[in-house]
Amino acid sequence: MRHDGFWLLLFPVLLMTGCSRLTFVKPKMERTDGEQIAQDYTVRDSPEVKRRQAIQSTLSRSMQRMQSGDLDTAAREAQAALKLDPSSVDALTMLAVIEDRRGQGAKAGELYKRAAELAPRQGMVQNNYGTWLCSQGHAAESLVWFDRAIRAPGYPTPAVALANAGNCALSSGQVERAERDLRQAIKLDPGNATALGALAEVEFRHQRYLPARAFIERRLAAAPASPGVLKLASQIEERLGDKAAASRYVRQLRAEFPDAVDVTTGGNAGS
Numbered sequence: 657m658r659h660d661g662f663w664l665l666l667f668p669v670l671l672m673t674g675c676s677r678l679t680f681v682k683p684k685m686e687r688t689d690g691e692q693i694a695q696d697y698t699v700r701d702s703p704e705v706k707r708r709q710a711i712q713s714t715l716s717r718s719m720q721r722m723q724s725g726d727l728d729t730a731a732r733e734a735q736a737a738l739k740l741d742p743s744s745v746d747a748l749t750m751l752a753v754i755e756d757r758r759g760q761g762a763k764a765g766e767l768y769k770r771a772a773e774l775a776p777r778q779g780m781v782q783n784n785y786g787t788w789l790c791s792q793g794h795a796a797e798s799l800v801w802f803d804r805a806i807r808a809p810g811y812p813t814p815a816v817a818l819a820n821a822g823n824c825a826l827s828s829g830q831v832e833r834a835e836r837d838l839r840q841a842i843k844l845d846p847g848n849a850t851a852l853g854a855l856a857e858v859e860f861r862h863q864r865y866l867p868a869r870a871f872i873e874r875r876l877a878a879a880p881a882s883p884g885v886l887k888l889a890s891q892i893e894e895r896l897g898d899k900a901a902a903s904r905y906v907r908q909l910r911a912e913f914p915d916a917v918d919v920t921t922g923g924n925a926g927s
Contacts, residue, residue, distance in 0.1 A: 711737045711744060718750055722757070730754050745775045749784060756788075764788060772801065779804075779811025787820055795828035815845035823854050834858060849879035856888060865895045883909060883916040 718733035734751040738744060752767035765788050772785040786801030802821035806814050822838035825831075835858050841851035852875035859868035872889045886909040893902035909916055 707740060711740050711747065714740070715746060715750055718754070722750075722754055727754055727758050731758070743774055745771045745778065745781055748774070749781065752784070752788075761788075761792065765792065772804075776804065777808050779806070779808030779814065779817060782808060783817045783820060786817070786824070790820070790824040790827065795824040796830075798824045799828075799830075799833075813845075815841040815848050815851070818844065819848050819850040819854070822851060826854055826858065831858065831861065847874075847878045849875055852878055853885055853888070856892070860888065860892055860895075863895075865892055868892045869896060881908065881912065883913045886913070887916075 714733050714737040718730045718737065721727075721730035721733060731751065731754045734747055734754055737747040738751060741747065748767050748771040752764045752771065755761075755764040755767060765785075768781075768785040768788045771781050775781045782801050782805035786798040786805065789795075789798035789801065799821055802817045802824065805811060805817035806821070811817070818837045818841035822834045822836075822841060825837060826834035834854065838851045838855045838858065841848050842855065845851070852871050856868050856871035856875060859865070859871060869892050872885065872892055875885055876889065886905050890902045890905035890909070893899075893905065
């Protein structure tokens with residue numbers, strides 16, 4: 657089974673600007689009637705600051721276009737930013753997200769990988785490439801990149817990488833590692849929907865149905881339902897003998913996701 661929220665894509669804050677380095681032009685000192693008068697200082701941005709600002713503005717336009725659904729223009733803007741700085745991790749990530757949305761998975765993967773290789777100490781970038789690998793069926797390989805994300809200094813959301821790693825480990829049959837990473841994710845972020853859903857499945861696989869119910873209820877409280885979560889919830893209630901609760905989840909699944917298949921049996925619990 658695969659859970660909703662499995663592919664949490666968090667890319668770096670593309671448009672956050674730091675303090676600009678300014679170039680100060682020192683004026684000449686002039687004497688007037690025996691006094692030294694300092695002319696006003698001229699302050700201007702350095703060429704490097706102007707270049708960074710241009711990249712940020714271009715990426716801002718790219719993001720706006722992507723959010724409005726104009727993926728072709730968004731891609732052109734991201735490519736323009738990348739032309740200004742071929743090593744820009746933000747531009748590579750932006751373009752990767754756009755290519756993913758355009759259905760160009762292979763191109764997106766190459767871009768995520770380039771970004772990850774250029775920024776080995778940026779946890780979110782490592783997480784992105786691990787996420788892409790796992791989405792392509794390379795679950796075992798993805799764990800290496802999630803581990804790098806978790807170890808990255810200053811990574812503000814390690815629970816995200818831990819939850820993703822746990823999901824991928826579960827997908828590749830590494831149940832012990834999955835449970836370890838998922839419980840650590842919950843310890844750091846008790847409301848992490850990805851980890852809660854995956855832990856419900858871990859407990860379900862171990863035939864520990866009461867803990868599975870507790871986790872799936874927490875998962876449903878943490879984020880909107882998905883087909884996979886509702887299927888799993890129904891299966892858990894079936895094992896616990898609560899036919900009425902199981903039927904409620906099936907009715908909710910059919911009402912909210914009429915295209916979902918195999919609503920009463922096991923199988924893929926992905927979104």
